[in-house]
Amino acid sequence: MPQDPFREARQKGGVLKCPFQGEDIPMLLRHADVRAAAKDWQTFSSDAPFRVPIPSEEEMRSMRQLPIEVNPPEHAEYRKIVEPFFKRAKQASVIAKVQTLITELLALAISKDSVEIVSEFALPIQSRALTYLLDVPESEADTYVNWGIHVFSGEGISLEDYLASALDQAAENPGEDFFSALTQAEYQGRPLTRHEMMGFANLTFAGGRDTIIHSISSIIHHLGRNPDDFDKLRSNPKGLVLAGEEFFRAFMPLTHIGRVCPVATNIQGHQVPVDGRVSLGWAAANFDDEVFDSPEEVRLDRKPNPHVSFGFGTHLCLGAPHARLIIRTLLESLVTQATSIEILKQSAHQENNPAYQRENGFDHLEVSLTGSS
Numbered sequence: 001m002p003q004d005p006f007r008e009a010r011q012k013g014g015v016l017k018c019p020f021q022g023e024d025i026p027m028l029l030r031h032a033d034v035r036a037a038a039k040d041w042q043t044f045s046s047d048a049p050f051r052v053p054i055p056s057e058e059e060m061r062s063m064r065q066l067p068i069e070v071n072p073p074e075h076a077e078y079r080k081i082v083e084p085f086f087k088r089a090k091q092a093s094v095i096a097k098v099q100t101l102i103t104e105l106l107a108l109a110i111s112k113d114s115v116e117i118v119s120e121f122a123l124p125i126q127s128r129a130l131t132y133l134l135d136v137p138e139s140e141a142d143t144y145v146n147w148g149i150h151v152f153s154g155e156g157i158s159l160e161d162y163l164a165s166a167l168d169q170a171a172e173n174p175g176e177d178f179f180s181a182l183t184q185a186e187y188q189g190r191p192l193t194r195h196e197m198m199g200f201a202n203l204t205f206a207g208g209r210d211t212i213i214h215s216i217s218s219i220i221h222h223l224g225r226n227p228d229d230f231d232k233l234r235s236n237p238k239g240l241v242l243a244g245e246e247f248f249r250a251f252m253p254l255t256h257i258g259r260v261c262p263v264a265t266n267i268q269g270h271q272v273p274v275d276g277r278v279s280l281g282w283a284a285a286n287f288d289d290e291v292f293d294s295p296e297e298v299r300l301d302r303k304p305n306p307h308v309s310f311g312f313g314t315h316l317c318l319g320a321p322h323a324r325l326i327i328r329t330l331l332e333s334l335v336t337q338a339t340s341i342e343i344l345k346q347s348a349h350q351e352n353n354p355a356y357q358r359e360n361g362f363d364h365l366e367v368s369l370t371g372s373s
Contacts, residue, residue, distance in 0.1 A: 001296055002250045005356045006284035015268050018279065018355040020055050026270040027256055027279035027355075031288035031308070033268075034280050037259065039313035044259035044278055046315060047071045054258045054279055060152045061206075062160065066199035068207070072314055081185045081192070082200055082318065085178050088133055089321040097132045098329050101125060106333045110371040114344055117365040122216035123149065125326065126209060133322055134178035134204070136166075144205075149213055149363075151206050163201040167194065178204070208319040211253040212326055214349065214361025218251035219330065221365055222298060224341035232300055234335045243300040244327045249307035250298045252283040253361055255351060257311070282308050283358065342368040 009016040010029035017024045028034050037044045049064035050057045064070075067078035088094045102125060109115040127144035131137065146156045157165075170179035182197040192200075223230040233243055256279040265272045272278055286307045287295040310317035317323075345366040348359040 002298065003359065004284070004287040004296055005358050006281060007287065010284055010288065013268060015270055016281070016284075016355055017270065018353050020353070023277065025054065025258070025277045025279050026267050026272065027281045027284070028267070029281045029284035029288075031285040031291045031306075034282065034285040034308060035312045037278065037280055038308075038311060038315070041071045041314060043261060043265060044280075045071055045262050046075075046259060048258070048260040048277075051260055051277060052258050054256060054277070056258070057152075061202055063195050063199045063202055065203035065206070066196060067318075068203055068315060069199075075314055077187060078196075078200075079318065081187065082178070082181075082204070085133060085135070085181065086318045086322060088135070089325045094132045095325060095329075098129050098325055099332075101128055102326075102329045102333045103337070106337050106369075107371075110338060110369045114366050114368045117217050117220050117367055118149065118213060118362055122213040125216065125330075126212045129322070129326055130205075130208075136177045136179070149210050151209050159202065159205055160198070163198055163205070167197055167201070208317075208323065210361070212323055214253035215247065215251060215323070215327060216330060217362040217365045218253075219247050219327065220334075220341060220367060221343065221346065221362065222247070222251070223334065224343040224367055226298070227340060229298065229300060230334075230341065233331060234339075237332070237335055239301060240328060240331045240335070242303055242305070244324065244331060245305045245307065246298060246300055246302045247327065248309040248323075249286045249292070249302070249305055251361070252286050252307070252309045254309075255283045255358060255360065256281045282311070283360075337372055338369050339372045340370040342370075344368055 006016060006029050014030040014033055016027045016029060018027050028037055046052055046069055049069050052069050067075050070078060105121055105125060109121055115121055123145055127141040128138055130144060131141050143156065143162060148155065151159050166179045167183060170177065171183045174180040174184060182192060182200055185192050187196065233240060258277045258279055260275060260277050261272045264274050267278060286309060289295050291306065310320040345364065346362060347364040349361045349363045351358045351360050
């Protein structure tokens with residue numbers, strides 16, 4: 001059963017002050033407050049390079065991530081540039097590739113005595129599926145896998161060096177891929193700058209990586225620990241879409257995201273100074289018992305399910321269709337190819353802040369899968 005470390009603070013006042021990098025950041029915890037702030041970009045601005053993620057990323061990258069670190073109306077025009085690639089997750093050819101990928105990797109996992117889900121299963125799925133989305137050769141995934149779970153701290157060529165090289169090659173020999181589209185795109189009647197191209201590419205590689213990997217490991221762990229839920233899914237494959245949405249709610253891989261207040265702002269009694277940050281607590285909002293009945297229970301048929309795991313408002317996650325495709329396909333493959341999941345070893349990924357501790361996915365998850373043959 002997933003745990004909610006924000007329950008007491010949400011019920012008491014709806015805000016939790018969390019220290020990050022020498023700054024006390026008030027985290028909004030209630031579903032209604034989080035959604036309202038996500039829509040109010042004038043008060044809670046995303047026009048803050050490096051400071052939208054929490055902790056901030058000045059030491060990890062040299063460019064503003066696009067389109068997540070800009071406000072309307074610029075945001076909409078930037079978003080249109082890359083949206084066609086993220087919509088590829090709805091194309092029959094991409095869906096078929098993801099289905100083949102996950103079917104083959106799951107069959108390989110079942111054939112072994114055990115498999116380590118994070119590095120041997122989830123990471124290759126995320127990396128190879130990304131090549132389908134970006135319309136680049138699948139062999140590029142070898143580089144992505146070498147980066148490990150966290151793209152800014154991986155091995156081999158750095159992310160920024162890789163992106164710069166890919167853009168150089170695309171400029172010299174343009175094709176139909178994501179990098180070529182960036183080199184040919186225009187913003188407000190002019191070509192994109194290299195800085196803007198790098199900003200789009202950086203977010204594309206960093207934004208949906210550990211989130212998808214943590215989602216896959218959390219789902220497999222839950223079904224291993226709760227075989228009755230696995231049996232329910234196997235007996236009712238029509239319920240997989242609802243189940244996927246519930247897994248996104250219960251195992252939200254992104255705890256929160258930052259916004260910057262252009263003017264001094266009072267957040268339910270907490271004073272935020274000019275240029276101070278506020279955190280939108282997605283994970284806490286997903287457990288608000290004013291919205292979700294028995295939120296700490298995983299209910300595979302939960303409906304309605306207004307979770308905020310893909311954000312809310314202007315910055316609704318571009319990668320949501322891609323994430324939904326991967327998780328839906330994973331569940332389809334599990335219920336048709338496997339009958340049981342045995343957890344052998346596990347090490348949960350821990351977020352440790354002086355204000356809260358939260359388990360979020362796994363650093364290591366070893367399982368044994370039984371096939372359905």
